[in-house]
Amino acid sequence: MKSTRFLLYAIVALLALSLCLVANAQQQAPKGDQQKEAIKEEVTGWRIKDFKPYVKAIQELEKLSKEYSDNLLKLAIDEYSTGIDILEDMDNDVNKLIETNQKNKNLQEQWYWQEIDRREQEKRQIAMMKFEAKTKAVTYFTRAINHMDEITFEEVRKDPKFVNFQIRLYQAYVSTQYDLYNLKPCIPILERYIEINDQTKNDVWAYKYLSSCYGYMEGVLLKYKQGTEQEQLQYKQKKNMYMLRAAELQYGIDSPQYKHLREIVSKDEKKSEKINEFK
Numbered sequence: 001m002k003s004t005r006f007l008l009y010a011i012v013a014l015l016a017l018s019l020c021l022v023a024n025a026q027q028q029a030p031k032g033d034q035q036k037e038a039i040k041e042e043v044t045g046w047r048i049k050d051f052k053p054y055v056k057a058i059q060e061l062e063k064l065s066k067e068y069s070d071n072l073l074k075l076a077i078d079e080y081s082t083g084i085d086i087l088e089d090m091d092n093d094v095n096k097l098i099e100t101n102q103k104n105k106n107l108q109e110q111w112y113w114q115e116i117d118r119r120e121q122e123k124r125q126i127a128m129m130k131f132e133a134k135t136k137a138v139t140y141f142t143r144a145i146n147h148m149d150e151i152t153f154e155e156v157r158k159d160p161k162f163v164n165f166q167i168r169l170y171q172a173y174v175s176t177q178y179d180l181y182n183l184k185p186c187i188p189i190l191e192r193y194i195e196i197n198d199q200t201k202n203d204v205w206a207y208k209y210l211s212s213c214y215g216y217m218e219g220v221l222l223k224y225k226q227g228t229e230q231e232q233l234q235y236k237q238k239k240n241m242y243m244l245r246a247a248e249l250q251y252g253i254d255s256p257q258y259k260h261l262r263e264i265v266s267k268d269e270k271k272s273e274k275i276n277e278f279k
Contacts, residue, residue, distance in 0.1 A: 090133030
């Protein structure tokens with residue numbers, strides 16, 4: 001009898017213990033789920049759109065991505081397009097002004113000097129319009145080049161879209177800077193330009209601009225007695241080299257034009273050698 005009661009008590013105790021364990025597990029299970037949900041909410045709750053890394057190393061890693069390079073290319077194209085729009089608007093305004101000036105009768109002019117003075121004023125007005133527009137355009141072209149230089153993703157840099165745009169951008173930058181008589185900044189861009197591909201390597205205009213830029217720098221050093229003799233000689237040699245290359249591409253190496261220019265270059269270099277001998 002006692003053994004039977006003991007057995008019943010044991011069974012009841014085991015059942016009670018089991019119920020307690022089940023209840024405890026049921027109470028803890030929602031907490032675990034709640035913790036997981038809380039963690040999930042914290043992860044998806046990051047608002048990283050405007051995040052800017054403070055550590056420079058992290059910033060450099062982001063610049064290696066294709067997305068970053070694509071965005072830079074888009075920015076460069078936008079800057080370039082703005083610069084081109086400024087130049088095109090300027091061309092339209094200049095053409096309209098020229099047409100207006102041609103239609104004017106100018107009956108108030110009684111003397112020839114008045115006509116000359118008016119024409120000079122018109123030229124100055126047009127020159128000022130061009131100067132202001134080209135100065136603004138160069139600012140946008142420079143920004144575009146800076147964006148292009150930051151692109152490091154190799155796949156983007158080798159894309160024909162990138163290469164073709166780079167060619168147009170360099171051409172626009174150089175021709176506009178040259179018109180503003182800012183010739184020195186043109187030199188590094190032109191030397192990068194002729195290294196892009198075979199097309200740019202054989203572009204006669206690149207060498208015409210290069211020879212003019214180096215010739216200008218040579219003249220500045222001689223006129224204001226700046227720089228060393230070695231620098232002057234370097235500018236002269238670069239000028240002559242690119243001048244001959246331009247003539248070769250345009251006329252051919254066996255043409256009379258190239259041979260004539262070659263003689264001029266030889267005399268120029270011999271003259272420099274004689275001057276250096278007397279120093």
